[in-house]
Amino acid sequence: xxxxxxxxxxxxxxxxxxxxxxxxxxxxxxxxxxxxxxxxxxxxxxxxxxxxxxxxxxxxxxxxxxxxxxxxxxxxxxxxxxxxxxxxxxxxxxxxxxxxxxxxxxxxxxxxxxxxxxxxxxxxxxxxxxxxxxxxxxxxxxxxxxxxxxxxxxxxxxxxxxxxxxxxxxxxxxxxxxxxxxxxxxxxxxxxxxxxxxxxxxxxxxxxxxxxxxxxxxxxxxxxxxxxxxxxxxxxxxxxxxxxxxxxxxxxxxxxxxxxxxxxxxxxxxxxxxxxxxxxxxxxxxxxxxxxxxxxxxxxxxxxxxxxxxxxxxxxxxxxxxxxxxxxxxxxxxxxxxxxxxxxxxxxxxxxxxxxxxxxxxxxxxxxxxxxxxxxxxxxxxxxxxxxxxxxxxxxxxxxxxxxxxxxxxxxxxxxxxxxxxxxxxxxxxxxxxxxxxxxxxxxxxxxxxxxxxxxxxxxxxxxxxxxxxxxxxxxxxxxxxxxxxxxxxxxxxxxxxxxxxxxxxxxxxxxxxxxxxx
Amino acid sequence: xxxxxxxxxxxxxxxxxxxxxxxxxxxxxxxxxxxxxxxxxxxxxxxxxxxxxxxxxxxxxxxxxxxxxxxxxxxxxxxxxxxxxxxxxxxxxxxxxxxxxxxxxxxxxxxxxxxxxxxxxxxxxxxxxxxxxxxxxxxxxxxxxxxxxxxxxxxxxxxxxxxxxxxxxxxxxxxxxxx
Numbered sequence: 001x002x003x004x005x006x007x008x009x010x011x012x013x014x015x016x017x018x019x020x021x022x023x024x025x026x027x028x029x030x031x032x033x034x035x036x037x038x039x040x041x042x043x044x045x046x047x048x049x050x051x052x053x054x055x056x057x058x059x060x061x062x063x064x065x066x067x068x069x070x071x072x073x074x075x076x077x078x079x080x081x082x083x084x085x086x087x088x089x090x091x092x093x094x095x096x097x098x099x100x101x102x103x104x105x106x107x108x109x110x111x112x113x114x115x116x117x118x119x120x121x122x123x124x125x126x127x128x129x130x131x132x133x134x135x136x137x138x139x140x141x142x143x144x145x146x147x148x149x150x151x152x153x154x155x156x157x158x159x160x161x162x163x164x165x166x167x168x169x170x171x172x173x174x175x176x177x178x179x180x181x182x183x184x185x186x187x188x189x190x191x192x193x194x195x196x197x198x199x200x201x202x203x204x205x206x207x208x209x210x211x212x213x214x215x216x217x218x219x220x221x222x223x224x225x226x227x228x229x230x231x232x233x234x235x236x237x238x239x240x241x242x243x244x245x246x247x248x249x250x251x252x253x254x255x256x257x258x259x260x261x262x263x264x265x266x267x268x269x270x271x272x273x274x275x276x277x278x279x280x281x282x283x284x285x286x287x288x289x290x291x292x293x294x295x296x297x298x299x300x301x302x303x304x305x306x307x308x309x310x311x312x313x314x315x316x317x318x319x320x321x322x323x324x325x326x327x328x329x330x331x332x333x334x335x336x337x338x339x340x341x342x343x344x345x346x347x348x349x350x351x352x353x354x355x356x357x358x359x360x361x362x363x364x365x366x367x368x369x370x371x372x373x374x375x376x377x378x379x380x381x382x383x384x385x386x387x388x389x390x391x392x393x394x395x396x397x398x399x400x401x402x403x404x405x406x407x408x409x410x411x412x413x414x415x416x417x418x419x420x421x422x423x424x425x426x427x428x429x430x431x432x433x434x435x436x437x438x439x440x441x442x443x444x445x446x447x448x449x450x451x452x453x454x455x456x457x458x459x460x461x462x463x464x465x466x467x468x469x470x471x472x473x474x475x476x477x478x479x480x481x482x483x484x485x486x487x488x489x490x491x492x493x494x495x496x497x498x499x500x501x502x503x504x505x506x507x508x509x510x511x512x513x514x515x516x517x518x519x
Numbered sequence: 520x521x522x523x524x525x526x527x528x529x530x531x532x533x534x535x536x537x538x539x540x541x542x543x544x545x546x547x548x549x550x551x552x553x554x555x556x557x558x559x560x561x562x563x564x565x566x567x568x569x570x571x572x573x574x575x576x577x578x579x580x581x582x583x584x585x586x587x588x589x590x591x592x593x594x595x596x597x598x599x600x601x602x603x604x605x606x607x608x609x610x611x612x613x614x615x616x617x618x619x620x621x622x623x624x625x626x627x628x629x630x631x632x633x634x635x636x637x638x639x640x641x642x643x644x645x646x647x648x649x650x651x652x653x654x655x656x657x658x659x660x661x662x663x664x665x666x667x668x669x670x671x672x673x674x675x676x677x678x679x680x681x682x683x684x685x686x687x688x689x690x691x692x693x694x695x696x697x698x
Contacts, residue, residue, distance in 0.1 A: 167591070167598060177584045223624050225619060397674075400631075410639060428543075429546075429547050430606040451575045
């Protein structure tokens with residue numbers, strides 16, 4: 001068990017007092033920022049990137065592990081106490097969790113979310129230990145053509161499979177690819193799309209793009225539609241669960257984990273589908289079917305576990321292939337690059353200690369999360385009451401600070417504003433953000449991979465289809481593109497009734513429509 | 520397929536509100552067309568690679584992406600005319616029924632431009648204070664003194680935190696030598 005040895009070394013590295021302190025800071029910062037309304041996990045990681053600039057890579061990754069799970073957990077607290085999910089994967093948690101909170105069971109909802117996250121996160125990280133090195137050692141045997149195909153798969157999956165409108169997904173993707181073009185062409189050394197500005201020849205810093213689109217774009221969008229009366233926060237004491245709550249929670253936790261991890265690990269996974277599946281399953285299996293829609297604990301336990309297991313699963317393609325499949329992973333990958341670490345299949349070979357320290361920190365961060373957050377829940381609930389002008393002024397301030405601190409040049413602030421306005425436009429017109437970010441990250445890598453493999457193949461296009469894995473992946477891509485068409489035809493012939501599913505929450509008025517739908 | 524998006528689609532079906540065509544979406548078309556034209560023109564100014572070993576060359580990607588943007592801007596324009604509307608992003612503090620307070624957004628963007636223009640002259644500590652206090656005021660906080668006080672704590676605090684803690688010297692500007 002070579003991997004187990006590495007994992008132990010990782011723990012050794014991560015468990016020094018100094019590094020444990022970093023883990024604590026990461027968990028606390030991650031939760032605190034994640035709890036703040038309007039800030040999802042991706043934005044949490046983007047805003048906290050500058051904090052890690054001048055610490056060593058291993059310390060930075062230890063913090064990241066905490067920030068990642070902390071931001072995730074913070075989001076579920078917001079969903080339960082405010083009925084306002086920070087991102088689509090916590091929509092389901094908000095449905096049942098907020099109903100529980102309104103029925104005076106906020107403490108139990110928070111507890112089952114926290115403990116469920118811990119269970120799912122621990123199992124998920126364990127599975128990560130099992131799978132990521134295996135995937136990685138398989139991936140290193142693949143040549144450039146296969147790797148190119150896999151990256152294309154990720155692009156197609158994120159754009160065409162996730163999200164509601166393919167047209168809008170494609171628009172977002174192309175805009176992202178365009179941003180990725182800026183800079184010196186790596187083979188011929190010519191500046192491309194730089195407007196003749198020398199500072200742009202290294203390309204646009206992806207941290208600036210991420211902070212702009214996630215933080216600034218969101219702040220400007222909220223500014224245009226700020227609720228004059230902030231949503232009401234349900235007061236809560238220390239989370240706890242009774243015996244019957246435990247009895248009703250443990251199975252949903254495990255089932256949710258089983259749904260979440262594989263979906264997270266797939267290039268086209270995402271966390272929405274498994275949380276949804278988990279919700280339906282729990283509703284079907286529950287002995288308390290009548291409670292669903294009114295605050296059933298199973299409806300919080302299952303989806304929340306699925307969400308966290310999926311977060312752990314996302315790390316499999318990220319660490320073993322260098323592929324980001326959700327926004328948070330995309331932002332984390334930019335952190336890798338800013339430390340001069342080239343993400344990709346060779347990561348486990350080149351930086352084993354760093355990667356295993358990161359994985360060990362995931363276990364530690366997950367544990368710290370449980371220990372710190374159960375007693376701190378009332379404090380987090382207070383954070384939800386932050387006056388909105390200060391909250392969004394603070395986001396603007398830290399976004400500017402984060403973008404500026406990268407290179408200390410005003411040009412980055414100008415880019416921040418430009419892409420912030422782009423983010424505002426995308427939110428206004430319902431363009432998904434994820435394809436843009438994935439396009440910025442993967443576009444340059446796809447071009448490089450394509451041209452390098454053609455160089456190796458002597459300029460022969462046929463050399464791209466020499467590996468079986470590459471051909472299989474291209475077939476999968478073709479199926480992904482064709483499947484929706486087939487489904488459309490099938491649906492036209494066999495119309496199915498819409499599933500009985502409560503309306504998505506989006507604040508007070510959504511609750512009304514949902515009740516109408518149930519009446 | 521994409522679960523959480525489904526419910527809203529369902530609710531839109533059950534309660535058919537007469538949706539007006541959203542012509543503001545043509546802004547997206549304009550942006551796409553502008554970026555597309557720029558990429559194509561820029562790409563044509565490049566010299567190609569050595570066709571033997573680099574058959575793709577530096578031009579292909581910008582041409583494909585730029586061309587794709589131009590094509591999609593037309594497709595999107597047609598979709599808009601046929602009544603395609605995007606679902607605006609919702610969020611905890613977003614009131615989707617409000618008409619949109621674009622004056623606030625304009626003021627914030629203006630404040631940001633001021634920040635960009637003066638960050639080197641005034642230094643981070645001062646401009647950070649201005650940025651926070653200004654943004655809080657624009658967003659509706661009427662406690663002037665408190666706005667400036669919190670801004671100053673953030674601005675000067677981050678200056679020292681980055682300088683001492685992270686070793687990143689943010690520009691001191693006119694306070695050079697004092698800070």
